[in-house]
Amino acid sequence: MYSIKPDSSISQFQEFVDHVYGLPNDRMYSSTGVLLSQVQKFSMRALKGIRKNDYDKVRLNLAISIYWMASIANRLHINLEQELWSRFPMCCSYCGNKPCSCKTTKPDHRMTIRSDKKSRPSTMSGFQNMFQEIYPSESRTLVDSGIHLAEEVGEVSEAIYSYSGQHVEDQFNEIKLEISDFFSCLFGVANSLKVDIASELAKMFSKNCHECHMAPCECSFSHVAKIKT
Numbered sequence: 001m002y003s004i005k006p007d008s009s010i011s012q013f014q015e016f017v018d019h020v021y022g023l024p025n026d027r028m029y030s031s032t033g034v035l036l037s038q039v040q041k042f043s044m045r046a047l048k049g050i051r052k053n054d055y056d057k058v059r060l061n062l063a064i065s066i067y068w069m070a071s072i073a074n075r076l077h078i079n080l081e082q083e084l085w086s087r088f089p090m091c092c093s094y095c096g097n098k099p100c101s102c103k104t105t106k107p108d109h110r111m112t113i114r115s116d117k118k119s120r121p122s123t124m125s126g127f128q129n130m131f132q133e134i135y136p137s138e139s140r141t142l143v144d145s146g147i148h149l150a151e152e153v154g155e156v157s158e159a160i161y162s163y164s165g166q167h168v169e170d171q172f173n174e175i176k177l178e179i180s181d182f183f184s185c186l187f188g189v190a191n192s193l194k195v196d197i198a199s200e201l202a203k204m205f206s207k208n209c210h211e212c213h214m215a216p217c218e219c220s221f222s223h224v225a226k227i228k229t
Contacts, residue, residue: 002215004205006198010081010124013201017070020209023216025071028224032075036160038068043153045229046189050146055193060229062186063200069182072160078176080183081127087180089115090130098134124198128187135184137191145192149185156182 002019004012029035042065049057073080087093092100096111121127137145156178163171190197204210209217211227 002205002208004198004201006125006196006202007123008198008202009122010084010127011079013067013124013198014070014073014080016205017067018074020205020215021067021071021217022074024219025075028221029071031164032072032160033164035068035072035075036157039065039072040153040157042068042229043149047146047150050142050189057229058189058193059195059200060204062190062195062197063204064229066183066186066197066201067205069156069179073179076172076175078179080179083176084127084180084183085115085120087177088130088134088184089113090119090134092134093181093184099136099139100134124201125196127183128190128197131184131187132191135188135191137188137194140188140192142189142192145185145189149182149189152178152182152185 002016004016008016025035029038042061046058046061046065049055049061070080072078091098091113092102093113094100094110095102095105095107096113097105121130156175159171159174159178163175187197207213208215209219211223212218
């Protein structure tokens with residue numbers, strides 16, 4: 001049996017997604033673009049929950065969208081934890097400060113940042129806490145956090161579609177950056193709601209697939225399409 005624990009790392013979560021969903025994803029979702037459509041669908045459902053003040057809906061759909069994004073990372077052989085730390089080494093990826101000072105300093109280019117490996121979080125919750133320190137939830141509203149997440153879904157989509165058309169290495173590197181930004185914004189929404197994403201994933205994935213409870217997942221394509229959240 002495969003499961004997620006509240007103290008699981010991002011790498012362990014990515015491995016879980018591969019064990020449980022790797023095979024059905026390869027068989028039923030023939031392209032990265034099809035996987036991306038699932039990220040788009042469930043992320044937008046989370047934003048709908050924000051608009052309707054239905055925070056249970058937000059939590060559920062954030063959890064679902066994060067494992068679809070992990071599926072994309074697995075398909076493209078992207079190490080999420082490594083890329084996330086490379087992009088945000090305990091500071092803002094643009095101004096290089098913690099907390100972020102972009103609003104006041106208005107930097108016109110990204111800072112060169114040196115990371116201290118000793119400060120790298122070891123768990124998913126640790127990364128979420130890191131983003132709370134970099135981008136304090138008190139500095140923006142939940143709606144603002146949701147809008148930022150929507151922007152990043154769009155930018156991930158643009159990067160993936162650009163790469164699928166030309167297969168240029170710089171475009172692939174852009175996918176890694178945009179996926180990292182997506183995760184930072186998803187954690188931002190969770191921090192605004194005071195929701196521990198790792199704990200939510202642990203509840204959902206306590207026993208293999210959260211729907212059929214099998215590993216590999218045995219849910220049919222039509223069943224997945226009909227899931228209501």
